[in-house]
Amino acid sequence: MSALSERRERDRAHRHRLIVTAARELAETEGWEAVTTRRLAERVEYSQPVLYSHFNGKDAIVGAVALDGFGELAAHLRRARQDAPAPGGALRAVCRAYLAFAAERPALYQAMFVLPTDLAFAHAETPPPLRAAFDEFVRCFHRDDERRELFAEVVWSALHGMAVLSDGGRIPADGQEERLDLLVAGFAGVPAAPREPERDR
Incomplete structure (x- = not known):
């Protein structure tokens, strides 16, 4: 060149x-x-x-903003997971970090999950930042459990509902911690992922 x-x-x-x-x-x-x-x-x-x-239009611009957001979200969730006090606490830490991210960056969160974009989710062409964010939930469950991606999808779906409904005033914002307790308790019997080696941080 x-x-x-x-x-x-x-x-x-x-x-x-x-x-x-x-x-x-x-x-x-x-x-x-x-x-x-x-x-x-x-x-x-x-x-x-x-x-x-x-x-080629506003949707493409929103998609570019969303892509930035997923990179930030992945890093935010990774820090929360790696800083969790014990392997069993990783899921709670990641869930709490996700809700905080959504509450602190409402416009960015809208671009990522609410507004139309041309980003491909759950697809072979899913951009790496999207996959990286999702993988932080997957890593909260044991690597030998073939249902770990299913668990991650259910948790992410529940958190998204909590974030959007709370932001829209459909459910009281001050009840998020209790909802989080209930969500994490539902997965209490699921084997937690072993802590990753320090060098992976």
């Missing part, structure tokens, strides 16, 4: 990052309804055609 081509690639990557960052900031301050190509073009000081050269 020539020096000119490399520079063009760097410039394109820089514009891409500016657009994604601007979309996330605008969504966090004014909601996703405020995120339009016109508003984004004003923020990043590029024309709307330049935006469309990177993203």
